[in-house]
Amino acid sequence: MSDDQPVPQWSPTPDDIAQAQLTAFTDFVTTRTGIAFPDYAALWRWSISDVPGFWRTVWDWFDLGKERGAVLTEQPMPDARWFPGTRLNYVDHVVRNARTDQAAILVPTEDGALREISWDELLTRTATLARSLRSMGVGSGDRVVGYLPNIPEAVIAFLATASLGAIWSACGQDYSAHAALDRLGQLEPLVLITCDGYRYGGKIHDKRDAITTLRDRIPSLRATIAVPHVGLTVFESLSWDDVANYEAGTPGIDTVAVPFDHPLWVLYSSGTTGTPKGIVHGHGGVLLEHLKALGLQSDIGADDTFFWFTSPSWMMWNYQVAGLLVGATIVCYDGSPSYPAPDMLWDLAARTRATVLGTSPAYLLACAKAGIEPRREHDLTALRTVGVTGAALPASTSLWVRDRVGRQVAVSSISGGTDVVTAFAGGVRTVPVWPGELSAPYLGVALDSWDERGHPVRGGVGELVVTRPMPSMPVMFWNDPGEERYREAYFDTYPGTWRHGDWITLTSRGSVIVHGRSDSTLNRNGVRMGSADIYHVVDSLPEIEDTLVLGIEQPDGGYWMPMFVVLTEGTELTEPLRRRINQIIRNTVSPRHVPDDIIVAPGIPHTKTGKKLEVPLKKVLQGGSPSRVVTPSAVDDPGLIDWFATVRRPRN
Template sequence: MNPQDTPKQLWSPSNDFINQTNLSDYLKWLKSYKELSFSNYHELWKWSTDHIDQFWETVWQYFNIQGGEYSSVVSGAKMPSYKWFEGAQVNYAEHIFLSYSEDIPAIISKKEGQPAEETSWSELKIKVTQVQQLLKQWGVQAGDRVVAYVPNCLEATVAFLAVNSLGAIWSSCSPDFGLSSIIDRFEQVKPKVLIGVDGYSYGGKKFDKTSIITSIQKALPSLEHTLLIPYINADISSLDNYYSWNDLPSADNKTLDFHRVPFNDSIWILYSSGTTGAPKAITHSQGGILLEHYKYVSFHQNVRPGDRCFWYTTTGWMMWNYIQSALLCRGTIVLYDGSPAWPTVDALWQMADELRINHFGTSAGYIVANMKEGKKPGIEHNLSSLISIGSTGSPLPPEGFDYVYEHIKHDVWLTSMSGGTDVCSAFVGGVPTLPVYEGEIQARALGCHLLAYNENGEPVTNEEGEMVITQPMPSMPIFFWNDEQHERYKASYFEMYSDVWRHGDWIKITPRHGIIIYGRSDATLNRGGVRIGTSEIYRAVDQITEIQDSLVVCIETKSGDFYMPLFVKMQKDQPLTPELISKVKKTIRESYSPRHVPDEVIAINEIPYTISGKKTETPVKKVLMGKDIKQAMNKDALKNPDAMNFFINLAKELEVG
């Protein structure tokens, strides 16, 4: 390899840092108790994926999982029919409360524009016990579904732990979801209980949601009870058939009980974005999530007792479920409800300063937005407590990596990661014992046999290909709700390659065992047989300060030609001039190749995003190709559904489908 092929190294852990990591402690444990030694992380990763039964059993033993006896670690002929730890019975919430210290808070919660509040471990236990008592009175048992229409607040975590403690199944949506989007999700699972709020705040405004609560109640005939959280003190006189959070039963002389369920029983139901069809009700197992979260949060995020862990998320995104797991490692979770950019774009960095956050999680989009605004959080805020910055949601461009080290913190550990709702964790992400290279995710996660396949279905290195997983992971879905024959499940992951999970990302595994993600493979720009990752276009456009955001698609016309428009949202008061269009095309051409240059650059008012913050490239492509709007997407699954109107009108003009 030529020296110029190696990207810039931006961070490297010191020996002291490495020696104090949870991962190093695990390696010492493997050597002492299993007589296994590995000279580096990549050897450990290979063993963990070559011997998945041995690896996951060591995870069980290292974290002292309370679950009784099991007949085997893993059994089954092929994915997705594997079963894990059959015979064992576990409870996620039980492990959170196994041991804790009153010297550190369990939760720090903050509402937009209001001071933060700390909740001690004993206070958390009392609150969970109170909700558990109410659920018991309502007859909630293992397997019952409890749905929540709540923001990222203390009450949401309390409610989840109470539901889980009984072995019941949790499912949540955030209050910014549209009504039909909520119903599309909750009606699939026939819930017994609804937990909701009267409203929420965002961007300095309050949004009354009492009418939505009534509509949800009417739309779900299975509902027997509603627990209402008076979150913004809205007028609730129009509501009936509800129990107020303020009237929870006393926890005096009550113990917090934990009902263990079989390892492969359901813990929660998450949902796909639902932009191109009915949302898939992705169901995970109690034990699979427990093991995966212990592994990832401890070994890959390196959360240690007392660490303050934050991720900007809503209850409608899997990162909310993920961040709860910091409690397993005795970390303190920081919950924030509100806009990340109010009153200014650097609001989250201000919070990191005020609350002395150690592990700060956000989206690549938020980092890029701060970069384009010229913010310098490292100068404007005291970020001395920051140990790591996590980035996910979309690929972080190399310039984003540089920005973090130049303008946020020069000695921070940047952990770009990628996974999904599908496993409620990451396939690839941070490793505290490895260096960080510009533009690369550090490594594949332990126990995740991830490869890149070329068009012939052959594994390749240092070459772009389809991301696949060839060995099962415990946190893969046990099924999709109401998909008894696993037809939707198999179609989602196993249609392209037999017995191999195809995730739908276009990636490269580098000679350093790092990973570069180029975007969703179903949104990959296929121009005349040459495949182009959308992230490459976005990286080039992000260099142009006049442009705030962009979206690109490539369409094959009836005549066999290719039409690749680039849609741009301009910065305030910036026009899209012919000179700027030339600049855009020149920047893309010089950064990549002539094939990357769009056929047209079009200014639009908004880029459509899903509620979880992802660009809707595939629905836009389908709409522009003339697909019926109802088949191409569900507008109610978007954060800004009106943004699609432009593309609907443009499709009528193009008629390329």
């Protein structure tokens, strides 16, 4: 992909820059250091050259209290230790934002209702639930788990758990009992917090059988607490209203101060190739990173409504909850983004007066193909940013947001991961947005692009690496003696440097282009290519619903690069359509990206968080047994794996 100089689709106005929290922070840094920063790039360079100085400044800017001792010791990764001797609790920095003039949480539903959770209710229920958990014997280091949809009770359960110094973990109820057990069961939790079911697509999904399975299969449980969400009765459980009641005059939250790196929550790898890895993050690292990412990078503050369409299974749920750390109102929605109409998410944004709305490239592309005009059909005058993650955002879809949502709306495409529960790069309020690109690396992220020998790559495709530690890197993997799996996951390829597993290009203007996962690399004649570049152009065709490209090394030394397409209803793969697909790839990306074969598939399997199963399916097509290569419970449609196992290379 060429590194020319495209025209930005959005540029900050002088007022945007003057009013941005980042501008005030930059002035604060200048006053402290005596260094002038002419632009964001200069500030970023300082933030990665003086890592301890940067994070101490973030700490002071957000007034996090008195830190003790050094900011960072043992800097070589993965042995970095942050703020040793400092004690804190994530929940204290939610409590300090309590207010009476706006809601803490908005709760819209598919049927048009909109409920508000006040800050008083949020904190009162958190306090009473924390006391109930303590009475059940839950203390610092114990585990409380949630099997819940994206409802406010999930937020309250997390805050109550964290306030005690206990460890929270959750997955959404779209996960089967088996998939939830693979994740939550390994923690040996004391308490399960759940609900009777959830509403999605106009239907009630009864989850009581799954709850029974979890309760029966996790012997460590002392209690199950059930939220009456859809009007069903969960037997042999405690009532949510009894253990998290809301009464005026309830005493405040009694938080437990814990070490900076004390576990806050456990998130999980996709689990498509085995038992999901439990990724543990600490109180202090998450607090610092999320304040920076939301307050400085995204310019989210007390006047904002922050709405990301997500689930407790996905790190973006944790990321959205962090809106409470900066005093924003957050939105909990457990319904469909496309029911009862394809533009439901835009309707929700209008109803909640969202200022920052988060979604996926797939949803935006579906809206574009459906001919939806959000700015004409909904009042989006409050909206200033559309956040996008989960996959690379094509330039054409980014431009659709400009033209159909609003030219005043900035697109913040972000890329990071569950591993650091944040973004490495994304939108910045003071930096332009270029179509199909992430505007800049985030402050404090020593992002680089390396070749296989560890040499920097500029203007071409390289491995995404992070060369200096970040406070939200995992404190450990669960059940990983000696940190063997942790070190293997990120530090084996380049010792002392974090390799994330994405292909990126760093442009001359400081932006970042993401090409897809490097562990599913397409490699023709020694030229490495990212599958996302193909998806960008093919998925824009109205006849195509979904796409998957794989590079298969053959036993005879050959190389086969098939593309699987899911066609829209009523479409056939005619020879003219086949030629048009190949031509648009050839003209828009390169001749090397043209697939060897185009094969119609009944569907493309994804992880529960929407990522295509490129690596497992490559192994299946190379002859691997589906039962050994893929864990069915981690896949949205496991039956599709068997179909891919029947695929053979066509004889041309």
